[in-house]
Amino acid sequence: MSKIKLNPGTLLAPLPAALVTCGDMDNSNIITIAWTGIINTKPPMTYISVRPTRHSHKMISETGEFAINLTTSAMVRETDLCGVKSGAQHDKFRLSGLHKAEASVIKVPLIEESPLSLECRVVEVKHLGSHDMFIAEIVCTDVDERYIDSKGKINLQQSGVMAYSHGEYFALGRKLGSFGYSVAKKKKNNKNRSNKST
């Protein structure tokens, strides 16, 4: 097998195509964000990288708060729409038909249709070049109760969470394994291995 050398690029995939909300219940905005991820376990921390030209950049800079709302196959059109229209010209809740839900800790509205939302408070902004990286602490997690089982485990696969890869949206497919399964002992010795932290 031979590999072809390409120029350096942002080809890490798949990524979430998250709907990031900002502002408050009266004056809010939604921006689609793929440049995001988890960067620390304790305290739980995340980031979003946002171009300074985005309307959302100004709003997040002013309030220091945002929410990351996971998206599903059923929300793919709305996710794309919020990534091609600006809150400077449009009320994207109205435009997309998505609904606001009150957050538990921050003032930013969550997206009712999202199966899981992370409430975030900015702790640092890094100016990287094309994008500014908002590093944030996750101060609360809000999960649709339908996706928490009787043992309290989150089962998001039933929600149809989707992924973004090289400019295209994909539905996630079948489960292939779970954390640590490659070294797990036989079932009778295998204590609950759910919700493992890295």
Ligand SMILES: Cc1cc2nc3c(=O)[nH]c(=O)nc-3n(C[C@H](O)[C@H](O)[C@H](O)COP(=O)(O)O)c2cc1C
């Ligand atoms: C799938 C997808 C992913 C995107 N990811 C980012 C991103 O990570 N950072 C960013 O600044 N813009 C990203 N964008 C572009 C913004 O979502 C887009 O410019 C949006 O219209 C900005 O909205 P605003 O002006 O209301 O903030 C993405 C767009 C799409 C469709």
